[in-house]
Amino acid sequence: MNITANEVKTKGVSVFDTMFEKFNEVLINVRGKNKYCVIPFEEYEEYRAYQLDKAHKEVMQDLKEGKYHTSVGQHIDSIKLAIKND
Incomplete structure (x- = not known):
């Protein structure tokens, strides 16, 4: 699942908890490009x-x-x- 860096800024890291209920990884998109991948620890x-x-x-x-x-x-x-x- 992709989210934007701005979404992370506005919603905080709690957004990941919600995303991990449905997805194994979250890609953070910065200026139109996937830049980071967040996975559970x-x-x-x-x-x-x-x-x-x-x-x-x-x-x-x-x-x-x-x-x-x-x-x-x-x-x-x-x-x-x-x-x-x-």
């Missing part, structure tokens, strides 16, 4: 846990494949190379 916590779990799995895979540096010098060199190739 419990859903945010689940989503954040998913993100952290995914990041952990990626790091563990990198460690398994030896995709890491053992010194600051190696890390800086890889950054310089990435910048050069970009």
Whole structure:
């Protein structure tokens, strides 16, 4: 469901309670464009846990494949190379 930023300003955050009775998320439209998405905090916590779990799995895979540096010098060199190739 979409609402405008002005509606949030005039009605306050209580408008979200009403919206969440019918919808899982509320998109806030600013000057004709969707800019923010509001979700219940419990859903945010689940989503954040998913993100952290995914990041952990990626790091563990990198460690398994030896995709890491053992010194600051190696890390800086890889950054310089990435910048050069970009």
